[in-house]
Amino acid sequence: MAAADLIELWRGGMLESVHRGHAVICDSKGIVAAWGDPDAMIFPRSSCKMIQALPLLESGAADAAGLVPRQLALSCASHNGAAIHVDAVDAWLKARGLSESDLRCGSHMPADKDENKRLTCGGISPCQLHNNCSGKHAGFLTLNQHLGAGPDYHDIDHPVQQAAKQAFEEVTQETSPGYGIDGCSAPNFPCTVTGLARAMASFAQPQGGVRGQAMERLVQAMCAYPEMVAGEGRACTALMRAMGGRVAVKTGAEAVFIAILPDQGLGVALKIMDGGTRASEAAITALLVHLGALESGHPVVGKLLTDPMRNWNGIAYGEMRLAAGFPR
Amino acid sequence: MAAADLIELWRGGMLESVHRGHAVICDSKGIVAAWGDPDAMIFPRSSCKMIQALPLLESGAADAAGLVPRQLALSCASHNGAAIHVDAVDAWLKARGLSESDLRCGSHMPADKDENKRLTCGGISPCQLHNNCSGKHAGFLTLNQHLGAGPDYHDIDHPVQQAAKQAFEEVTQETSPGYGIDGCSAPNFPCTVTGLARAMASFAQPQGGVRGQAMERLVQAMCAYPEMVAGEGRACTALMRAMGGRVAVKTGAEAVFIAILPDQGLGVALKIMDGGTRASEAAITALLVHLGALESGHPVVGKLLTDPMRNWNGIAYGEMRLAAGFPR
Numbered sequence: 303m304a305a306a307d308l309i310e311l312w313r314g315g316m317l318e319s320v321h322r323g324h325a326v327i328c329d330s331k332g333i334v335a336a337w338g339d340p341d342a343m344i345f346p347r348s349s350c351k352m353i354q355a356l357p358l359l360e361s362g363a364a365d366a367a368g369l370v371p372r373q374l375a376l377s378c379a380s381h382n383g384a385a386i387h388v389d390a391v392d393a394w395l396k397a398r399g400l401s402e403s404d405l406r407c408g409s410h411m412p413a414d415k416d417e418n419k420r421l422t423c424g425g426i427s428p429c430q431l432h433n434n435c436s437g438k439h440a441g442f443l444t445l446n447q448h449l450g451a452g453p454d455y456h457d458i459d460h461p462v463q464q465a466a467k468q469a470f471e472e473v474t475q476e477t478s479p480g481y482g483i484d485g486c487s488a489p490n491f492p493c494t495v496t497g498l499a500r501a502m503a504s505f506a507q508p509q510g511g512v513r514g515q516a517m518e519r520l521v522q523a524m525c526a527y528p529e530m531v532a533g534e535g536r537a538c539t540a541l542m543r544a545m546g547g548r549v550a551v552k553t554g555a556e557a558v559f560i561a562i563l564p565d566q567g568l569g570v571a572l573k574i575m576d577g578g579t580r581a582s583e584a585a586i587t588a589l590l591v592h593l594g595a596l597e598s599g600h601p602v603v604g605k606l607l608t609d610p611m612r613n614w615n616g617i618a619y620g621e622m623r624l625a626a627g628f629p630r
Numbered sequence: 631m632a633a634a635d636l637i638e639l640w641r642g643g644m645l646e647s648v649h650r651g652h653a654v655i656c657d658s659k660g661i662v663a664a665w666g667d668p669d670a671m672i673f674p675r676s677s678c679k680m681i682q683a684l685p686l687l688e689s690g691a692a693d694a695a696g697l698v699p700r701q702l703a704l705s706c707a708s709h710n711g712a713a714i715h716v717d718a719v720d721a722w723l724k725a726r727g728l729s730e731s732d733l734r735c736g737s738h739m740p741a742d743k744d745e746n747k748r749l750t751c752g753g754i755s756p757c758q759l760h761n762n763c764s765g766k767h768a769g770f771l772t773l774n775q776h777l778g779a780g781p782d783y784h785d786i787d788h789p790v791q792q793a794a795k796q797a798f799e800e801v802t803q804e805t806s807p808g809y810g811i812d813g814c815s816a817p818n819f820p821c822t823v824t825g826l827a828r829a830m831a832s833f834a835q836p837q838g839g840v841r842g843q844a845m846e847r848l849v850q851a852m853c854a855y856p857e858m859v860a861g862e863g864r865a866c867t868a869l870m871r872a873m874g875g876r877v878a879v880k881t882g883a884e885a886v887f888i889a890i891l892p893d894q895g896l897g898v899a900l901k902i903m904d905g906g907t908r909a910s911e912a913a914i915t916a917l918l919v920h921l922g923a924l925e926s927g928h929p930v931v932g933k934l935l936t937d938p939m940r941n942w943n944g945i946a947y948g949e950m951r952l953a954a955g956f957p958r
Contacts, residue, residue: 311884311905314810316820318673319884319905322650345646408942423751433942482642483947492644556639556647576904577639577647614736614761619811 303339307625308574309581309588311611314620321581323557325572325589325628326499330507333496334568337628340496344573345482347490348380349554351438352520352562353473353501354488357465358441359516363448367398374523375530376437380553382533383412383432390530391436400443405430406456407439407486414533435486437530442488456487463489472513473501485555495571498560502569505550505562521562524550537583537606541590544602549595557582563595584622592629631667635953636902637909637916639939642948649909651885653900653917653956654827658835661824662896665956668824672901673810675818676708677882679766680848680890681801681829682816685793686769687844691776695726702851703858704765708881710861711740711760718858719764728771733758734784735767735814742861763814765858770816784815791817800841801829813883823899826888830897833878833890849890852878865911868930869918877923885910891923912950920957 305322312318324338333340346353355377358364364374373394381387395401412418412432421428430436439455442462446455455462458481467489471477474497484490493501505521508514524531528542531552541551550562557574559582570589574581587606590596596603610618633650640646652666661668674681683705686692692702701722709715723729740746740760749756758764767784774783774790783790786809795817799805802825812818821829833849836842852859856870859880869879878890885902887910898917902909915934918924924931938946 313673313818314808314820316671316673316808316810318810319903321904343644345641345644406943408944410942419750422747480642480644482644482646483941483945485941485947487941487943487945490641492642574904575647576649576902576906576909578904578906581904613811613813613815614738615734615815616736617811617815619813 303341305342305575306338306628308337308628309584310623310625312620312623318620320625321574321576321578323572323574323581323585324495325570325585326495327589327593328496328499328503328569329567330503332500336496338495341494342573343479343492344495344498344558345490345492345556346498346560347484347554347556347558348435349552349558349560349571350470350498350501351378351380351552352505352524352550353470354438354466355441355520356469356473356513356516357462358445359519360469360512361445361448361465363445366448367444369444371519371523372527372530374520375527377441378520378524378552379437379531380434380538381437381530382414382417382536383428383434384414384417384533387437387530387533388417388431391431391440394440395443398444398447402430404443404453405433405436405439406454407433407435409433433486435488438488439486458489467491473504474498475500495573498571499569502560502562502571503567504569506564506569507567521550521564524552540602540605541587541596544600545590545596549590551586551590553579553582559583559586561586561590563593566593566595568593585628588624588629631669633670633903634666634956636665636956637912638951638953640948640951646948648953649902649904649906651900651902651909651913652823653898653913654823655917655921656824656827656831656897657895658831660828664824666823669822670901671807671820672823672826672886673818673820673884674826674888675812675882675884675886676763677880677886677888677899678798678826678829679706679708679880680833680852680878681798682766682794683769683848684797684801684841684844685790686773687847688797688840689773689776689793691773694776695772697772699847699851700855700858702848703855705769706848706852706880707765707859708762709765709858710742710864711756711762712742712745712861715765715858715861716740716745716759719759719768722768723771726772726775730758732771732781733761733764733767734782735761735763737761761814763816766816767814786817795819801832802826803828823901826899827897830888830890830899831895832897834892834897835895849878849892852880865934868933869915869924872925872928872930873918873923877918879914879918881907881910887911887914889914889918891921894921894923896921913956916952916957
């Protein structure tokens, strides 16, 4: 089955661009609704960080280290590298007797405007704490201390990544055919869009036990600290705030987006095939409104989907539109 | 006819993302080769600036104002807002007795790193000279002085835009069904991908007369001053430099790209339907290599298409691939 048209961009009353993709909504029994090909294989990228964080909790490492919900949210984050994120990861590592040099995620300039300006104008190079995945890696390091394994926790054969792989295959209920190296150098395992939505449905309706409790704590942490999961101006943070902490959402590179809806026991996963983030943000917004979790009149819906698009003079030149059949 | 898969992104030996689009190669007789739907309607956006500049030369305004080739290149530019661009437009306007406030393109932060840093760290706001279209607008203003029309030269009914529309319809050999407002507030007229490629073939083989001479001068100016058409680090500038001034290329927003090949009498136009610039740059690179205008071993081909993609640690995680059947 082919990808479906999901998000269109119109200019002067004419279609200018279109984004295709796949989207699936699952409950505990399986697919509730789907667009495109629910069996399409995708890389979840950072959208599955709450899955990668499961071994941190299930192993007892998180409690042994006394991690608090704000840190659990950071372990699921693709953050802006703002001061609040950098400082939190730095403090976390120091409390574990670790440092920035123990990270294996690499460095990049932060998305946060203030921190980016501070580094740019100060002639300061970014460090690994600025990497949007540094919270996830702090979680990997904390699990690694608990396991007492070697320093290269990002290697595919390392116990930390093997634990992440096992958790991933269990919650997606799929055997991963291989893996890719993510931007932060950790392995990323492919799955079907349905497998990812199925996993998110399980986070939405935890079945108790060690795994259920871990899922519940991670979702609650993401919902309680949306600013730690992404940052100011970011879709994940704005959407979670707009939904009053009742829904957890997470973006992934190359235009993946997931949502966890505990009130409805639903999980959502989508992938825009061209990797266009503007479309994955618009599509998850449309699905959240469609499911009644997000008010269509909320400013974030305008910003990500319904507001007229304006040029450098503020002139409205066009708009985003939902393709026919999406989401209804 | 549907868009065709053109550019793929692979990670860990698996397809992660794909870009679809339309591409057409024309000579003076018509279509030589096509991928996707050659009749698809698109907005050329900034890829047609050399068409919008035709009235500037054909009216005699350019010569009356003593414009030199470097300025003609700037009139076709989507520049980086670097000092060389800002200073050149500023000097051009002053020489005409005009100023930045006569522009109607609006302001945005420049893409040029040095100028962006100067403004950011100095707490300085960008002005309209920084707008990537300020050279085109300096051309509009110069034509407008010659015509003696009103100050709002960007309005659809203004003689400057009506002249641009007439030139556009003549060289595309199509009647435009409407128009859209571009980022710089000037009207942008839609045409088929074939119409745009046909227009570029006419620039590649000018037929003499006032129009032919104007086309020849604009193409020569773009090829002679590639740094004025875009800027350091930009695909247009790098590709034109790599081809030694024998081919003119121009990008447009929402992933449009054109090429003018005088040696072969060919014109190329392509549009990536999702608006992904990484794919329009890769696709035009593939077509230029395919046509023998660009050496496959040139570093710019590696940068835009064939080099392994590396993450923050420099680890090669994947690569771009040409979709089956593109370009051969």
